[in-house]
Amino acid sequence: MDADLDILAPIGPLTEWLDAHVPELGNGPLRTSLLSGGTSNVVLTLDRGEKPMVMRRPPAVPPPGAEKGVLREARILTALNQTDVPRPICYGSCADESVAGAPFYVMEKVEGWAPNLRDEKIHNEPPFDTMPYEYGIPFAIVDGLIKLANVDHEAIGLGDYGKPGPFLQRQVDRWAGQLASYKERYGYEGRELPGYAATEEWLRGNVLPNETRGIIHGDVGTPNMMFHHGPPARLAAMIDWELSTIGDPMIDMGWFTGGMRDEDEPDREFPTALNNPANFPTRQELGRYYCAGTGRDIRDFDYFGVLAKFKSGCLLEYKVAQAEAGILSKETGRFFARIVEQCFVDTGRMVERLS
Incomplete structure (x- = not known):
């Protein structure tokens, strides 16, 4: 675990949650890296030996409404899993802050390029x-x-x-x-x-x-x-x-x-x-x-x-x-x-x- 990513601590509950809810990620040691960070959300990569995924969550000091916004975004992506709309697949979301310090969701790491x-x-x-x-x-x-x-x-x-x-x-x-x-x-x-x-x-x-x-x-x-x-x-x-x-x-x-x-x-x-x-x-x-x-x-x-x-x-x-x-x-x-x-x-x- 990268030292500068301690916003994910404690790692144990997060690993247990991933075991139960996102088995597609794999079951190896959890490796993370910061993909992007901002004032509204932080995006991290998650890798456990299978296919890498992405976690999206509020920053350590979230702006007003950030926690609710993350879960709202998870809801629409989960619903869109039923459609052919081009979007990241949402694999799971969690409102329990004790798992990773804030609400979050885990989604597909889309391969491609962005302007x-x-x-x-x-x-x-x-x-x-x-x-x-x-x-x-x-x-x-x-x-x-x-x-x-x-x-x-x-x-x-x-x-x-x-x-x-x-x-x-x-x-x-x-x-x-x-x-x-x-x-x-x-x-x-x-x-x-x-x-x-x-x-x-x-x-x-x-x-x-x-x-x-x-x-x-x-x-x-x-x-x-x-x-x-x-x-x-x-x-x-x-x-x-x-x-x-x-x-x-x-x-x-x-x-x-x-x-x-x-x-x-x-x-x-x-x-x-x-x-x-x-x-x-x-x-x-x-x-x-x-x-x-x-x-x-x-x-x-x-x-x-x-x-x-x-x-x-x-x-x-x-x-x-x-x-x-x-x-x-x-x-x-x-x-x-x-x-x-x-x-x-x-x-x-x-x-x-x-x-």
Whole structure:
């Protein structure tokens, strides 16, 4: 056992638990290594002589709600074991903190590669950083989202996984309330955000009358995906299910395609985290592909594009508020201020075109 991984102590109860619940791991001495660590979760590899696996658990000093979040993530992955959705297999979860010091779950160690974020851009592994291979990456992700959207969540035991009642009708209040909360939380008086008011008004007046209920991943982006090695692009697993819920799954498409080229404005330059945006399809291409696979109406696609950018702008303004409060640097605040402003400039332009 690595000395710097004593957050797993005591090792005896953990080994006994693995013997009883995850025999697929093997029965040899437990070897561990830190795969990744952060403020919300720690990911460790587990090896006992058979096939290596991964443990996900909160850090030694967990943020509020981290323990509940780990078990929630374990629940959805366990339910998805019954489906063909690309995701890590969940082998077991444990809420008893005496076993490893915190709740945890054990999942498959997925073989493959994941895009990485550096210099504020998303970079793919060669040859997927060049055409024609990079063009297939988003289609592979949408293949996974189609499979997810087509899952009967009630049939796999997730009928109570999200809040009851209409999902879309409460979204504007949810994110507008989030934005307003920064005043009390950070003493932030806010600022003028051109496009915000028009976007909020349009969303309230254009809620879809008939929403579809299904599983939402909640954080769809290439860094939260793993791909099989070698072309063509094939999705191995969607990871990081912390923000998953039940609602209208088409919002995942609005979130995912928000930084892609727009056929309605082909010549407009736009900020994006994609390193080679010209190598990606347009957001409409992906929307049509998704609708063909799910039976959804492409006429609804723009609504979710507006809603996703509205949510993003409201959420990310907390970075600006933290910078004003001295929690983050002024430089960081200015960086996120530009992103938020662009979100509402984009949505303002979109609702003007759709009105």
